[in-house]
Amino acid sequence: MACGGGTQTRNGGGSQTRTTPSQKTSTDDPTSTDTILFSVLDNTHISHDKARNPYFLAHSDHPGVCLVPKILTGGENYSSWKRSMMISLLAKNKVKFVNGKLPQPDPGDDDYDAWFQCNSMVISWILHVVSTEIANSIMYLDDVVAIWSELHDWFHQNNGPRVFEVKCSMQVLTQGCNNVQTYFTRLKALWDLVK
Structure with missing residues (x-):
């Protein structure tokens, strides 16, 4: 740890440089900015900084988690x-x-x-x-x-047969006994697949 300069460097498995506004640099430069480098082995970050670290895994993150309710079955979804x-x-x-x-x-x-x-x-x-x-x-x-x-x-929808299939579905889609909102939602979902 360097003392007196306002910049701290820790080498506990990875390096971190942190300069805070309350600390003055050795040149007392008022334009200095915060610099934070993350390391997976550094445990000194506050929880907000940990969440910004892409290597951070929360206690609830485990291999069996289902992130979304939808199961990918193919091109249609x-x-x-x-x-x-x-x-x-x-x-x-x-x-x-x-x-x-x-x-x-x-x-x-x-x-x-x-x-x-x-x-x-x-x-x-x-x-x-x-x-x-x-x-x-x-x-x-x-x-x-x-x-x-x-x-x-x-x-991805840019393969020719899939685009053709979606366009055919759009042509035969009718409102039937659905309300306008349901019909529009289905039509927009199909349109989003081809744009």
Whole structure:
């Protein structure tokens, strides 16, 4: 720990630099800003900072959690399933694991084990909200980015036959005995699949 300068560095398994407004730098620069670097092995953060750390897992986060009520069964519900999953992953600060913005660290990195733990947790969450057939086809992929990409390639609406199928469904959709709101909701869901 460096004393007197206003910048503290801790090396307890990973480094953290934290400068707070109440601490003056050695140059007493009033324009200095807060800098916080997270490390998985640093336990000195307050709980707000922990929740912003992508490696943070709450006590309620376990492999058996079903993040969304929808089960992915195929292209017909992929868009709504993906949207629900993204909202849940954003809430748990794990989107960086599926979009590739938090790549696998080198084996010697302090965060290597934590990355694998979180990657495996997200894979488990996905396996619990897809059909058995889909789960069997992605079970042996080790990287959640690869799983997310596979699901997108298989079920995204931009494949020709799926777009044709949805457009046919839109043409034959009628209000029938449904109220206008129900009819509009169904029509909008189909429209969202093709845009």
